[in-house]
Amino acid sequence: MQLNLLEKTELRIFGLVLDNTNLSLAAEKVAEALAIPPASVLVVDVRPDHICLDILEKSLDMSQIAGKEQAILAKLATVPGLTVTADAYVDSSGIMGLIAFDEQQASELIARTEQLATEIEQAVLRRAIVFATGFEVKERMIEDTNSPYLMRFLTEQGYNVEFGGILDDDAVVIKRKIEDAIDRGFGLIITTGGVGAEDKDFSVEATTAIDPAAATPWIVKFQQGSGRHVKAGVRIGVGQCGIATIINLPGPHDEVVASSAVLRRYCRTGRIDKVALAEEIAQILRQKLSGKHWQHHTHQTSGEEDHGKNHHRTTS
Ligand SMILES: Nc1nc2c(c(=O)[nH]1)N[C@H]1C(S)=C(S)[C@@H](COP(=O)(O)OP(=O)(O)OC[C@H]3O[C@@H](n4cnc5c(N)ncnc54)[C@H](O)[C@@H]3O)O[C@H]1N2
Numbered sequence: 001m002q003l004n005l006l007e008k009t010e011l012r013i014f015g016l017v018l019d020n021t022n023l024s025l026a027a028e029k030v031a032e033a034l035a036i037p038p039a040s041v042l043v044v045d046v047r048p049d050h051i052c053l054d055i056l057e058k059s060l061d062m063s064q065i066a067g068k069e070q071a072i073l074a075k076l077a078t079v080p081g082l083t084v085t086a087d088a089y090v091d092s093s094g095i096m097g098l099i100a101f102d103e104q105q106a107s108e109l110i111a112r113t114e115q116l117a118t119e120i121e122q123a124v125l126r127r128a129i130v131f132a133t134g135f136e137v138k139e140r141m142i143e144d145t146n147s148p149y150l151m152r153f154l155t156e157q158g159y160n161v162e163f164g165g166i167l168d169d170d171a172v173v174i175k176r177k178i179e180d181a182i183d184r185g186f187g188l189i190i191t192t193g194g195v196g197a198e199d200k201d202f203s204v205e206a207t208t209a210i211d212p213a214a215a216t217p218w219i220v221k222f223q224q225g226s227g228r229h230v231k232a233g234v235r236i237g238v239g240q241c242g243i244a245t246i247i248n249l250p251g252p253h254d255e256v257v258a259s260s261a262v263l264r265r266y267c268r269t270g271r272i273d274k275v276a277l278a279e280e281i282a283q284i285l286r287q288k289l290s291g292k293h294w295q296h297h298t299h300q301t302s303g304e305e306d307h308g309k310n311h312h313r314t315t316s
């Protein structure tokens with residue numbers, strides 16, 4: 001486990017006898033003991049009873065520090081002109097204080113910390129949150145059937161599920177809410193709605209702002225700028241941030257239901273393969289939509305036909 005040294009990076013080593021000692025070599029030996037590059041250790045002070053070194057690293061793995069006192073002293077003992085006396089010791093503070101642990105304590109600490117990290121990770125991976133999006137949902141013009149459906153579905157899959165609320169069609173709001181969910185320890189974050197090509201659709205953009213490498217396969221593509229479309233098509237999104245996965249599903253309820261067949265296989269409270277998941281959902285939705293009446297219109301590239309703002313809301 002990586003530990004931030006929080007600027008407390010000095011080591012004072014007492015009980016050495018110096019006789020024309022090459023300090024660069026001494027620093028190199030300490031670097032070897034800590035498994036860091038030689039340039040990361042600097043001797044900053046030599047006093048009558050101790051030498052002071054500075055470690056030029058922001059963070060180190062716990063296993064590089066804990067219980068390393070004897071290893072440091074043993075390495076220093078190999079430097080010509082440097083005698084390590086029987087009561088030599090390393091004095092350090094903050095995280096670096098772990099150096100003074102004896103080896104038994106150190107390995108217990110490392111094992112316990114890894115165990116704790118695994119438990120936290122498992123708890124996070126089990127926590128899911130579901131968001132709806134869109135003014136028509138927020139203003140109760142339409143019933144939010146997606147969220148209860150997904151919450152029930154994820155509960156069946158073994159998740160502890162929370163409802164995140166109904167988000168405005170606003171890229172900043174959606175991104176902030178997703179980031180907030182990640183900070184609160186949710187391992188699975190699902191939004192529905194707002195994946196379309198209109199100027200009110202921002203869910204996938206919120207995800208790519210968090211994970212630029214998010215998988216965002218197209219469901220349908222059409223001529224950009226034709227009619228009300230400001231984007232090149234409809235896509236879904238699956239992004240990741242640390243161990244958390246963000247999934248942006250379309251708004252239409254039957255598409256959420258269709259996607260859940262894929263979610264059932266991928267979302268099982270473990271880590272998720274974002275590219276494979278996104279591609280399989282996209283395939284199912286492409287197949288589903290290829291038979292729909294509205295797609296004929298959206299594939300028109302002439303832009304002559306205007307079926308009105310709401311033609312795509314009907315699931316003929
Ligand atoms: N079955 C259909 N699927 C799709 C259609 C369609 O007409 N019928 N149109 C396609 C096009 S074009 C686009 S664009 C996308 C739209 O997906 P969005 O993710 O952008 O969805 P929204 O515009 O936000 O909402 C669309 C529609 O979905 C219903 N909706 C939204 N949220 C909820 C919710 N929480 N619970 C229930 N229903 C919801 C609602 O009728 C919205 O008006 O879709 C393609 N697919």
Ligand code: MOO
Nearest residue numbers: 196197198234312
């Ligand atoms: O933007 Mo859809 O692509 O609403 O027709």
